[in-house]
Amino acid sequence: MLAKINQKATNVVIFLALLGLSISNLYPMFYMFMNSVKSRTDYYVNPFSVWGLKLTWENYATMVSQFKIFDLFKNSFIISFSSIVLLLCLGIVASYAFAKLRFKGKDVIYLLVLATMFIPVQATIIPLYMMFSKIHLVNTYWAVIFIYVGMFIPEVILLMTSGFRGIPDELIEAAKLDGAGYFDVLRYVIVPMGRPAIILCIIFYFIVTWNDLFSPMILLQSMDKRTVMVALAALLSRYSGDPTFQFAGLVLASIPAILVYAIFQRYIIKGISLGATK
Amino acid sequence: MSTNVTVANRRLKISEGWLSILPVIIILLFIRFYPMVMAVYRSFTNWDGMFRNDWVGLKNYIQIFTDSPFWMLLRNSLVLLLSVPLQVMLGILVAVLLYEEVRGWRFFRTIIYLPQIIAAITIGYLFRVAFSLDGPVNSVLRFLRLDFIAIEWLGNTATALFVLVFCLTWFSIGWQAIVILGGMAKISPEVFEAAKMDGANYWQRTFYVVIPMISRTLEYCIIMSMVWTLTSIFAFIFTITGGGPGYNTSTIDYMIYTKFYQVGRPYGFASALAVILLTIILAITVVEMRVTNKASEWE
Numbered sequence: 001m002l003a004k005i006n007q008k009a010t011n012v013v014i015f016l017a018l019l020g021l022s023i024s025n026l027y028p029m030f031y032m033f034m035n036s037v038k039s040r041t042d043y044y045v046n047p048f049s050v051w052g053l054k055l056t057w058e059n060y061a062t063m064v065s066q067f068k069i070f071d072l073f074k075n076s077f078i079i080s081f082s083s084i085v086l087l088l089c090l091g092i093v094a095s096y097a098f099a100k101l102r103f104k105g106k107d108v109i110y111l112l113v114l115a116t117m118f119i120p121v122q123a124t125i126i127p128l129y130m131m132f133s134k135i136h137l138v139n140t141y142w143a144v145i146f147i148y149v150g151m152f153i154p155e156v157i158l159l160m161t162s163g164f165r166g167i168p169d170e171l172i173e174a175a176k177l178d179g180a181g182y183f184d185v186l187r188y189v190i191v192p193m194g195r196p197a198i199i200l201c202i203i204f205y206f207i208v209t210w211n212d213l214f215s216p217m218i219l220l221q222s223m224d225k226r227t228v229m230v231a232l233a234a235l236l237s238r239y240s241g242d243p244t245f246q247f248a249g250l251v252l253a254s255i256p257a258i259l260v261y262a263i264f265q266r267y268i269i270k271g272i273s274l275g276a277t278k
Numbered sequence: 279m280s281t282n283v284t285v286a287n288r289r290l291k292i293s294e295g296w297l298s299i300l301p302v303i304i305i306l307l308f309i310r311f312y313p314m315v316m317a318v319y320r321s322f323t324n325w326d327g328m329f330r331n332d333w334v335g336l337k338n339y340i341q342i343f344t345d346s347p348f349w350m351l352l353r354n355s356l357v358l359l360l361s362v363p364l365q366v367m368l369g370i371l372v373a374v375l376l377y378e379e380v381r382g383w384r385f386f387r388t389i390i391y392l393p394q395i396i397a398a399i400t401i402g403y404l405f406r407v408a409f410s411l412d413g414p415v416n417s418v419l420r421f422l423r424l425d426f427i428a429i430e431w432l433g434n435t436a437t438a439l440f441v442l443v444f445c446l447t448w449f450s451i452g453w454q455a456i457v458i459l460g461g462m463a464k465i466s467p468e469v470f471e472a473a474k475m476d477g478a479n480y481w482q483r484t485f486y487v488v489i490p491m492i493s494r495t496l497e498y499c500i501i502m503s504m505v506w507t508l509t510s511i512f513a514f515i516f517t518i519t520g521g522g523p524g525y526n527t528s529t530i531d532y533m534i535y536t537k538f539y540q541v542g543r544p545y546g547f548a549s550a551l552a553v554i555l556l557t558i559i560l561a562i563t564v565v566e567m568r569v570t571n572k573a574s575e576w577e
Contacts, residue, residue, distance in 0.1 A: 273460025
């Protein structure tokens with residue numbers, strides 16, 4: 001009886017602790033949103049106020065009409081989308097080889113590929129910039145896309161190889177006996193069976209590439225090619241700026257990643273927790 | 279005849295495997311390996327990205343160690359690394375809380391990971407606003423009659439570093455908790471039940487059951503977050519302090535960034551910084567793995 005009450009009390013304490021932590025995560029987002037729909041004066045009077053305000057969408061209107069945030073969205077989308085397509089194409093083929101094919105030197109190459117994860121992009125950015133400027137790729141989407149593919153392909157291969165290892169060899173052999181060629185095996189066995197790992201990669205690297213700042217900031221300096229994060233970072237670094245306007249931009253820029261997370265959070269959580277056990 | 283077929287088959291297999299990974303190898307050679315080798319080579323030159331490219335031996339390194347803010351950058355990195363034990367400890371705590379699966383734990387798990395989804399510049403900006411002179415943190419402190427600590431947090435090196443550590447910790451708790459929870463999923467529930475039966479309380483269970491059984495996961499968490507702290511917090515520093523005042527809150531990777539835009543383009547110097555950063559990361563990974571291997575031998 002006592003143990004039961006004890007257990008109940010513990011559960012209440014745990015619940016409250018988790019609730020507190022969740023509030024500490026949600027409140028900043030709420031604060032940002034509330035202040036983005038306030039006038040500048042209301043913000044300076046009391047940034048915490050919630051009730052009895054005249055809400056205004058003016059900041060958002062300016063973000064769209066003056067700051068042209070949707071043009072920036074387009075740049076970010078093109079870069080994220082193309083990076084993901086390339087990561088998937090290269091990643092699926094290579095992970096299939098690492099997981100299911102036997103060839104000489106496989107283990108060594110696998111380790112070498114994974115080891116490149118530890119090379120920080122800052123350490124290579126200047127030679128990369130020079131290389132890209134020689135082949136006229138600076139200020140093009142391709143520069144950033146190539147960097148993302150190089151940076152993230154080892155992680156994609158790590159995730160997918162461990163996913164593909166779980167596919168039974170018999171399925172592949174059976175498909176081959178039915179006359180399936182290399183690409184048929186990929187299309188009819190590996191991709192459908194390895195779907196969880198593939199979906200995880202799509203979602204995860206959409207969020208990562210959407211939010212990234214460093215590489216696009218160095219490589220995309222022309223105004224019409226900048227990603228939304230680069231443009232917002234430039235806006236934020238002007239200390240004189242209007243916080244309510246900056247909040248509006250940050251809220252808009254957060255929406256795509258949050259939406260993706262809201263829809264697919266189960267995949268992400270599962271993927272993150274599995275990744276560690278590998 | 280039949281051996282010929284198998285040999286041919288094996289050949290085909292070999293080439294199939296190699297062809298499958300060839301594109302990845304080419305990409306990695308161009309995007310990761312070549313620039314890294316070039317950085318090592320350029321670190322011994324006075325390269326400016328254009329015409330000047332003379333061999334200067336160890337001059338850049340000597341300058342870094344004797345006549346540059348390098349030691350300050352290193353100190354900053356060490357201070358920021360303090361967030362790693364904090365993150366891991368809080369992560370364990372949260373993971374253990376989630377493990378009990380109280381009502382609504384799935385929802386909490388989702389929210390706890392949320393900061394990882396928000397762009398670093400957004401989080402950085404929120405922290406900059408929060409800790410500005412008339413910002414929310416100081417308002418709360420003044421409301422609590424704690425005016426004496428309602429200071430200009432970001433104007434002073436020690437407190438600015440504290441804000442950065444706080445920010446990195448807050449940002450990472452969710453990731454740590456989810457990864458650790460994943461590690462805990464491998465502990466069989468019977469072990470927990472047995473510990474409970476033996477009268478182990480909450481803290482004893484955490485320290486004597488959970489932590490020893492997830493040492494591999496913790497190793498992964500620690501290495502990953504150390505490397506992350508040394509290489510991937512550019513956007514946080516950029517938005518919270520801008521590396522300033524001066525280089526007072528910069529890290530090595532942040533200085534590489536400032537050198538990129540500096541007049542005179544000291545790219546040879548920046549390359550030497552890059553090589554040092556690479557070496558540090560390599561050393562951490564190797565040492566860390568050695569230590570945990572030793573530790574598991576002692577058990």
